[in-house]
Structure formats: structure tokens, C-alpha cells
Amino acid sequence: MEQVSSWRAHGGTQGVYTHPSISTGTPMTFSVFVPDHAPGARLPVLWYLSGLTCTHANVTEKGEYRAACAARGIVFVAPDTSPRGDEVPDDEGYDFGKGAGFYVDATEAPWAANFRMRSYIESELPALVGAHFPVDLARQGITGHSMGGHGALTIALRNPGRFRSVSAFAPIVSPLSCPWGEKALGGYLGSDRAAWAQYDACALIADGARLPDLLVDQGEADTFLDGQLKTHLLAEACAAAGQPATIRMQPGYDHSYYFISTFMADHVGWHAERLSA
Amino acid sequence: MEQVSSWRAHGGTQGVYTHPSISTGTPMTFSVFVPDHAPGARLPVLWYLSGLTCTHANVTEKGEYRAACAARGIVFVAPDTSPRGDEVPDDEGYDFGKGAGFYVDATEAPWAANFRMRSYIESELPALVGAHFPVDLARQGITGHSMGGHGALTIALRNPGRFRSVSAFAPIVSPLSCPWGEKALGGYLGSDRAAWAQYDACALIADGARLPDLLVDQGEADTFLDGQLKTHLLAEACAAAGQPATIRMQPGYDHSYYFISTFMADHVGWHAERLSA
Numbered sequence: 001m002e003q004v005s006s007w008r009a010h011g012g013t014q015g016v017y018t019h020p021s022i023s024t025g026t027p028m029t030f031s032v033f034v035p036d037h038a039p040g041a042r043l044p045v046l047w048y049l050s051g052l053t054c055t056h057a058n059v060t061e062k063g064e065y066r067a068a069c070a071a072r073g074i075v076f077v078a079p080d081t082s083p084r085g086d087e088v089p090d091d092e093g094y095d096f097g098k099g100a101g102f103y104v105d106a107t108e109a110p111w112a113a114n115f116r117m118r119s120y121i122e123s124e125l126p127a128l129v130g131a132h133f134p135v136d137l138a139r140q141g142i143t144g145h146s147m148g149g150h151g152a153l154t155i156a157l158r159n160p161g162r163f164r165s166v167s168a169f170a171p172i173v174s175p176l177s178c179p180w181g182e183k184a185l186g187g188y189l190g191s192d193r194a195a196w197a198q199y200d201a202c203a204l205i206a207d208g209a210r211l212p213d214l215l216v217d218q219g220e221a222d223t224f225l226d227g228q229l230k231t232h233l234l235a236e237a238c239a240a241a242g243q244p245a246t247i248r249m250q251p252g253y254d255h256s257y258y259f260i261s262t263f264m265a266d267h268v269g270w271h272a273e274r275l276s277a
Numbered sequence: 278m279e280q281v282s283s284w285r286a287h288g289g290t291q292g293v294y295t296h297p298s299i300s301t302g303t304p305m306t307f308s309v310f311v312p313d314h315a316p317g318a319r320l321p322v323l324w325y326l327s328g329l330t331c332t333h334a335n336v337t338e339k340g341e342y343r344a345a346c347a348a349r350g351i352v353f354v355a356p357d358t359s360p361r362g363d364e365v366p367d368d369e370g371y372d373f374g375k376g377a378g379f380y381v382d383a384t385e386a387p388w389a390a391n392f393r394m395r396s397y398i399e400s401e402l403p404a405l406v407g408a409h410f411p412v413d414l415a416r417q418g419i420t421g422h423s424m425g426g427h428g429a430l431t432i433a434l435r436n437p438g439r440f441r442s443v444s445a446f447a448p449i450v451s452p453l454s455c456p457w458g459e460k461a462l463g464g465y466l467g468s469d470r471a472a473w474a475q476y477d478a479c480a481l482i483a484d485g486a487r488l489p490d491l492l493v494d495q496g497e498a499d500t501f502l503d504g505q506l507k508t509h510l511l512a513e514a515c516a517a518a519g520q521p522a523t524i525r526m527q528p529g530y531d532h533s534y535y536f537i538s539t540f541m542a543d544h545v546g547w548h549a550e551r552l553s554a
Contacts, residue, residue, distance in 0.1 A: 261343070
């Protein structure tokens with residue numbers, strides 16, 4: 001693992017790191033914010049999964065999480081959204097291929113060789129971060145935006161007990177039920193929709209997976225709400241299954257980092273309550 | 278004036294606007310954040326002047342000012358740093374020409390036609406903002422970063438009584454005494470250094486100009502500190518003249534928006550105390 005850059009920020013250290021990934025077969029870049037802490041202390045960690053077209057840099061520059069994480073003593077990790085590099089296959093659309101890994105392990109050619117973001121986020125990166133940073137992996141929370149909200153919800157639902165706290169900003173709640181999901185899961189996993197359900201938060205909840213609780217903020221002026229995000233499907237799935245959920249519709253807010261940054265401190269606080277208990 | 282974009286953010290509205298400028302003879306773009314407020318209310322306004330290479334966008338995306346401005350009811354305005362456009366003369370360096378207006382009215386050809394950022398910031402933009410936004414021009418504060426910190430200090434010093442509060446992040450405190458200043462003022466104003474003194478905070482203070490007080494934060498790990506910024510010259514000028522000043526050296530911090538965003542809420546609070554009195 002190599003440090004790409006490091007800044008003093010908000011009473012902590014914001015770093016960017018790169019390492020050769022076994023999961024993707026490519027170099028992978030991620031950012032980590034570590035608040036100042038007592039020597040030897042290990043802090044809770046909050047994973048943030050980004051949305052379509054993003055790298056680690058978007059939330060690192062625009063997410064406004066550092067003040068809240070420093071105040072609550074939380075390490076914040078932001079991975080990339082896909083493998084990168086000239087050798088990695090891509091698609092002409094912004095919603096498939098590079099920048100659009102959808103947090104799945106692809107099974108279809110030519111994607112299966114590199115697009116293994118599920119393994120990367122679920123297994124490889126936690127081991128790396130646990131080895132190199134002062135984190136307590138018994139206290140993990142996970143959140144994300146849009147495609148990354150989908151990633152946060154489905155990774156937490158498939159790994160019961162690993163995350164004490166789960167939230168999302170404007171998540172894709174059901175890839176089975178929207179054009180982004182149909183294109184991505186069809187492309188990465190093939191046409192058998194039965195293989196898709198493990199990557200669909202609503203289907204996982206209907207199938208019995210549970211979280212301790214969950215927090216979702218969704219902007220009402222988000223132009224992707226009706227056609228892609230369909231927050232109501234998550235509300236219905238949670239209600240039908242008895243899954244506790246706090247789903248807040250936010251008037252006037254869109255899909256941008258202006259929305260995310262507005263509610264970031266709320267989410268960090270919500271995770272902190274559950275991670276410091 | 279036209280609205281380029283608008284986002285709901287932090288309980289307010291973040292907009293970007295463009296207008297044809299009489300001062301520069303070009304279109305000029307700026308951003309304004311307006312917190313929600315009672316109908317008919319007029320809020321104090323904080324001007325933020327950006328540094329070399331920046332547009333309005335850098336602080337708008339990375340400055341982390343909205344939460345603090347919303348909490349304190351302050352309008353935040355971020356102008357561009359120079360005229361723009363294919364017709365505008367430029368220099369190959371990042372430190373002169375486009376992105377480097379230095380908040381002066383140029384007198385030398387070919388710069389004098391467009392590089393009139395002093396008039397733009399001191400006169401034209403306040404009139405425009407006062408006419409189109411719910412601001413109370415009797416309650417103005419000004420701040421800025423690097424070249425923009427120089428702009429904030431010198432504009433406030435030349436306009437006694439206009440600003441109730443003045444601060445700066447890592448300002449160029451004496452263009453007369455550093456390579457950035459020598460290149461810019463020499464280029465825009467010609468070789469007669471007597472004409473430069475009106476654009477030098479230390480010289481203005483030595484010449485008797487006064488502010489109510491001022492706040493400066495400066496990172497000790499800022500690579501421009503020794504060669505360009507020379508914060509100690511401001512401390513010495515203030516001490517010699519009896520100008521009240523709070524100048525804070527911040528260990529570990531550099532010149533980036535990671536530094537600015539760390540101390541932004543402090544600065545907004547400092548302005549708010551003086552603007553709401």
C-alpha cells in the first residue's frame with residue numbers, strides 16, 4: 001500500500017492510498033480520514049460507498065464529513081466505485097463499466113476478470129484497512145450514495161452482525177426494478193434474474209435478511225427518484241417484513257453533493273450513537 | 278443577471294449567477310448562498326475572495342461554509358478571480374492574467390481594459406448583489422484565501438467603515454515583498470512601486486489605515502509561507518501601528534481547501550458575532 005497524498009484537516013489526517021488489488025487485478029485507490037486519537041487507540045470505522053461516475057475524490061472533497069467524524073472519533077473510508085486502467089473493459093454509458101461497479105462480483109465475460117467489487121469491499125479492503133489504520137473492526141458502520149447506497153444496504157444485509165449501523169443517501173433500493181439495475185446486473189451477472197436477488201435490498205429484506213435499523217435520506221427534487229431510486233419500494237419492503245427503518249423525504253433536495261453534505265453530519269451522528277455504544 | 282444553477286443545501290439556496298460586467302467588459306460568474314429567512318428580511322453578507330487559479334467554484338464545492346452560514350443567517354458571496362474569455366489577454370504562468378486578477382485596477386496595456394477587479398469587487402458587484410439578493414449592505418464582512426486574503430485585507434483597509442468584520446486564510450500580506458506580488462503589481466501597474474502601496478496590506482496599515490480588528494489563520498506547513506505569504510510582516514505591521522489583530526499559526530496545515538474548510542466555521546462565527554451586533 002502506498003500513500004498518494006496526505007493533508008492535515010479538521011484535527012485529523014485525510015489521506016489517499018493506492019494498492020494492488022487481488023480482487024480486481026488492478027491498482028485500487030481509496031481515501032481514509034483518521035481523527036487524532038490517543039496512542040494505541042482503535043476507532044470505529046464508517047465505510048462510504050460512492051455513486052455512479054464517482055471515485056474516492058468526490059466525497060473526500062465535497063462530503064463535509066470530517067468535522068463530524070473528528071468530533072465523534074470515527075475513521076471514514078471512501079473506496080473507488082470500480083476497477084480502473086486501460087486494460088479494464090468499459091462501456092460507453094456512464095452507468096456501466098468503469099465508475100459503475102455496482103458492488104457485485106461479475107460472472108459474465110469480459111467483466112468477470114476485474115469487476116469484483118463485492119469481494120473487494122466485503123473482504124479485501126477491510127483486511128487492508130484493519131492492518132494499516134487504527135480501526136476497531138468490531139465497530140463498523142456503512143453508508144453510501146445512490147449506487148453506493150445500494151451497495152451499503154446489500155452488503156450489510158448479506159453480512160448480518162458485521163455492521164452496527166447502516167444508512168444511505170438516495171439509494172437505488174431495488175436494482176431488479178429500475179433501468180440502471182437491469183443494465184448493470186444483466187451485464188455483470190447475465191440474464192438469470194434469480195442471480196440478481198442477492199444484490200437487491202428489497203429482495204433481501206423480503207427473503208428474511210435483517211438489519212438492526214437503517215436510516216435513509218432522499219431528496220424529493222431528485223430527478224432520479226421516480227425512474228431509478230423508487231424509495232417507496234424500500235419503505236414497503238421494510239413495512240411488510242417488520243424491518244425497522246427511518247426513511248426521510250427531504251423537500252427541495254436533489255441528487256448532488258449539496259444534498260449529501262447537508263445531511264452528512266446527521267448520518268455521522270446516527271452512526272456514532274450506534275458505534276460508540 | 279442570469280441564474281446558471283441552483284441547489285437546495287443546508288437549509289438554504291446555493292446559486293451560481295452570471296452577468297455582463299461593466300468593470301471588466303466580460304461576463305462574470307459568482308456564487309451566492311442564501312439561508313432560509315423570514316419574508317422581507319435582509320441578512321448580513323460575507324464576501325469571500327478566492328486565491329490564484331480559482332473560480333467561484335472551489336470554495337462553493339469545498340469551502341464547507343453553508344452549515345455555519347445557515348446557522349448564523351449569513352449570505353455568502355464568492356466571486357471569480359479575474360475576467361475570463363478568449364478575448365481577454367493572459368499569461369503563461371498561473372500567477373498572472375486569468376485566475377490571478379489580484380483585486381487591482383490595472384493601468385498597463387494590455388491588462389487595463391479588462392483587469393479591473395478592484396472596481397468590480399468594491400463597487401459593481403455589491404450594487405448588483407444588493408439589488409438582487411436579500412442582503413443588508415450595512416452589515417458586510419469580508420474574507421478570502423491567499424491572493425483573496427490580500428484582496429479582503431486591502432479592500433477593507435481602503436474602505437474604512439464599510440466592513441464590520443475582516444478575516445483571511447493564509448493571505449499574501451505584502452505584495453511589495455514577495456515574487457507573486459512583484460510579478461502581478463509590476464505587470465498590472467507598471468514599475469513605479471509607489472503605485473503599488475494601495476494594494477499592500479502592510480503598507481496601508483503603516484500609512485495609517487485601520488480595521489476594527491482582524492482574524493488570520495495560517496498553516497505552518499504551508500509551502501508558500503516563507504517565500505510568498507510572510508505572515509510575520511503583517512504581525513509586525515499591526516504591532517507597530519497598534520492595529521488589533523488575531524493571527525493564529527496552525528501546526529500541520531497547508532495551503533489547500535483542507536485547511537480552509539477546517540477553519541471556515543470559526544471564521545463564519547467570528548464574522549457573525551460582529552455582523553449581528
